[in-house]
Each structure stands twice: as structure tokens, then as C-alpha cells.
Amino acid sequence: MKIIIPNDVISVPMSLKRNQQLWSGCGDMLFINHDVGKLAIKRTKVPKQVTHPRISQSAVALKRKAHSYQVERHFYKYHACELIPPCNTASYLGEGGANGMDYIVFRDFSSQGFVQVDKPSEEQIMAVIGWLAKFHAHFLQSPAEHVWEQGNYWHLETRPDEFKRMADGEVKQAASLLHHKIKNSYWHTWIHGDAKLANFAFNGEQALGFDFQYVGKGIGVSDLMLFITSVLDEQAQLLYADDYLKLYLDTLRVELLGKAASIDVAQLLSEWEALWPVVWADFYRFLLGWKPDHFKINKYMKFQTQIALQQGR
Ligand SMILES: Nc1ncnc2c1ncn2[C@@H]1O[C@H](COP(=O)(O)OP(=O)(O)OP(=O)(O)O)[C@@H](O)[C@H]1O
Numbered sequence: 001m002k003i004i005i006p007n008d009v010i011s012v013p014m015s016l017k018r019n020q021q022l023w024s025g026c027g028d029m030l031f032i033n034h035d036v037g038k039l040a041i042k043r044t045k046v047p048k049q050v051t052h053p054r055i056s057q058s059a060v061a062l063k064r065k066a067h068s069y070q071v072e073r074h075f076y077k078y079h080a081c082e083l084i085p086p087c088n089t090a091s092y093l094g095e096g097g098a099n100g101m102d103y104i105v106f107r108d109f110s111s112q113g114f115v116q117v118d119k120p121s122e123e124q125i126m127a128v129i130g131w132l133a134k135f136h137a138h139f140l141q142s143p144a145e146h147v148w149e150q151g152n153y154w155h156l157e158t159r160p161d162e163f164k165r166m167a168d169g170e171v172k173q174a175a176s177l178l179h180h181k182i183k184n185s186y187w188h189t190w191i192h193g194d195a196k197l198a199n200f201a202f203n204g205e206q207a208l209g210f211d212f213q214y215v216g217k218g219i220g221v222s223d224l225m226l227f228i229t230s231v232l233d234e235q236a237q238l239l240y241a242d243d244y245l246k247l248y249l250d251t252l253r254v255e256l257l258g259k260a261a262s263i264d265v266a267q268l269l270s271e272w273e274a275l276w277p278v279v280w281a282d283f284y285r286f287l288l289g290w291k292p293d294h295f296k297i298n299k300y301m302k303f304q305t306q307i308a309l310q311q312g313r
């Protein structure tokens with residue numbers, strides 16, 4: 001189905017306050033009623049300088065941001081349709097460009113009964129974990145073509161500015177080693193790359209994922225780690241994070257059984273499980289350079305980081 005969006009609709013100025021703004025002045029969401037139903041249109045245009053209190057550098061951050069929108073368009077155009085429920089994604093209806101901005105047209109997921117939540121139920125947390133396991137199983141060992149060579153927004157190679165800002169210490173010294181452990185994992189997949197709660201919507205106990213700007217090659221447990229940082233506080237992480245890891249690995253096992261004889265499922269699960277402390281330490285490294293008093297830095301993250309550091313080479 002080809003959706004035609006009238007030019008006067010798509011070209012309304014981005015500064016209109018009633019539009020939902022995207023990250024740091026990089027665009028907005030337009031919500032409109034169309035003959036085919038309610039639409040959500042993500043319009044993007046990366047400015048010369050992003051309006052963010054902690055970003056004063058330019059070239060690296062702006063290039064990363066601009067590329068992230070290209071990656072997202074590619075993902076929706078060519079890959080989102082491969083995913084079948086219950087690994088739901090926002091329904092993609094088309095894309096285009098007008099007046100120096102790009103846009104992607106989606107069905108508004110609220111018209112399909114999906115809503116965003118601040119406090120997910122236990123079932124909704126499990127739904128996202130199931131969603132991640134299916135997503136990772138689907139893209140297992142896929143080459144990174146037109147998506148990020150390394151998915152997620154915090155990996156070391158994409159964060160030279162934050163690395164420079166980091167105070168010296170054991171995490172900084174181990175940063176490259178941690179990074180390479182993740183990068184050199186034999187088993188890899190495509191990760192969502194920004195799998196926080198805010199990028200999922202729910203219809204009862206079904207999850208729908210969106211915002212694929214940082215999709216790319218990676219290891220499944222890094223998505224799970226970021227998701228956990230967005231739904232469990234320190235105490236809950238200390239009590240339950242390991243149980244959710246087990247649930248994720250068990251679900252992934254089920255998803256992979258029968259997929260291909262060439263997949264050594266036991267070896268894959270044990271490789272990713274061993275990298276669990278490493279993905280926490282790697283994210284801790286990013287936060288120390290980005291905002292050293294970030295609320296996500298807690299005892300569980302530091303505990304996992306110590307395990308990763310002690311593993312050494
Ligand atoms: N298909 C959709 N239907 C309804 N709402 C949507 C849809 N896609 C995005 N949104 C809304 O727009 C917001 C921003 O979209 P998205 O997460 O893709 O962009 P973003 O660049 O990450 O912006 P932000 O950094 O503000 O989250 C979402 O949090 C959601 O509220």
C-alpha cells in the first residue's frame with residue numbers, strides 16, 4: 001500500500017510546539033488522521049549543533065545521529081517486515097524527504113491498542129525479554145549490511161569524546177579490552193541497540209518495539225542489560241537481574257532449537273552468559289564519561305564490573 005502524505009501536511013514547520021519533539025532538536029513526531037487511519041510520522045533533520053547540555057563537541061555526535069536515522073529507515077524498509085508477531089514492531093508505511101528533512105510514516109501504534117507505560121507489570125517485562133530473544137534469534141550471525149557495524153549508542157568506538165572526558169581509573173584502563181571481548185564474540189546477532197522501556201509499547205501482555213536508530217551487530221545480552229537498567233532499580237537488580245538473564249537465555253534456547261544445525265546453541269549461550277559482566281562494565285565505562293553521577297550507576301553495575309575486571313584477558 002502506498003501512502004500519500006499531502007505536502008502541506010508533511011511540511012508544517014518543525015518548531016510547532018504541539019508536535020512531540022525528538023531527541024535534542026533533531027526532529028519531531030507528527031500525528032495525523034489519514035484515510036487509512038491514525039499515522040505517526042517521524043520527521044528528522046539533524047541541526048548544525050544539537051541542543052544538549054552535555055554535548056558541545058560536534059562532528060562525531062552529529063555524524064552518529066545523522067547516520068542513526070539512515071540506519072533506522074533502512075531497517076524499517078527492508079527488515080522490520082521479516083519479523084512476525086509476537087516480535088511486533090511499529091507498522092512501517094513508507095518514507096520520504098521534503099524541505100531538507102527526512103520522514104518515516106508509521107501506523108500510530110495507539111490505534112492498534114499499544115500504549116507506553118512507566119511501570120511495566122512482571123508480564124510486560126517478560127514480554128520484552130521474549131521479544132528480545134526472538135529478535136536476536138532471527139538475526140543470528142547476520143552480516144551488518146546497512147546497519148551499524150556495531151549496534152548500540154555507547155560502544156567505545158562511537159564515544160571518543162566521552163572516553164577522553166573519563167577520569168583515569170581501572171575501568172578506563174580496561175575499556176579497550178572489554179570492548180574487544182564484546183566485539184570479538186564468535187556468536188553475534190543484530191541488537192536493537194537502544195532497548196530501553198521507553199522504546200516499547202504494550203497491548204496487554206504483548207510488546208511492540210520501535211526506535212531502531214542503533215540497530216546493528218552485537219551480542220544479545222547487551223540489549224537485555226540496557227532494558228534491565230530501565231525497569232529495575234538497584235535493589236531489584238541485585239535481587240532479580242540474574243533471574244531475568246536466565247529467563248532470557250532459556251527463551252533464546254527455545255527460539256534457536258531447530259533453527260539451523262550449524263548453531264551450537266550450548267556454546268552460544270555460554271559465550272553470551274560469560275559476557276554478561278562485560279556488557280555491564282562496558283556501559284559503566286560509557287556512563288563514567290557521559291555523566292559520572294548518572295542514576296543508573298549502582299551496586300549491581302559495579303559488582304558486575306568487578307567480575308569483568310577480574311576476568312582479565
Ligand atoms: N508508530 C508510532 N505510533 C505512536 N507513537 C509513536 C510511534 N513511533 C514513535 N512514537 C512516539 O514518538 C516518540 C519518539 O519516537 P522514537 O523513540 O522513535 O524517537 P527518538 O529519537 O528516540 O525520540 P526520543 O529520544 O524523544 O525517544 C516515542 O517515544 C513515541 O511516544
Ligand SMILES: [Mg+2]
Pocket residue numbers: 198199211
Ligand atoms: Mg525513543
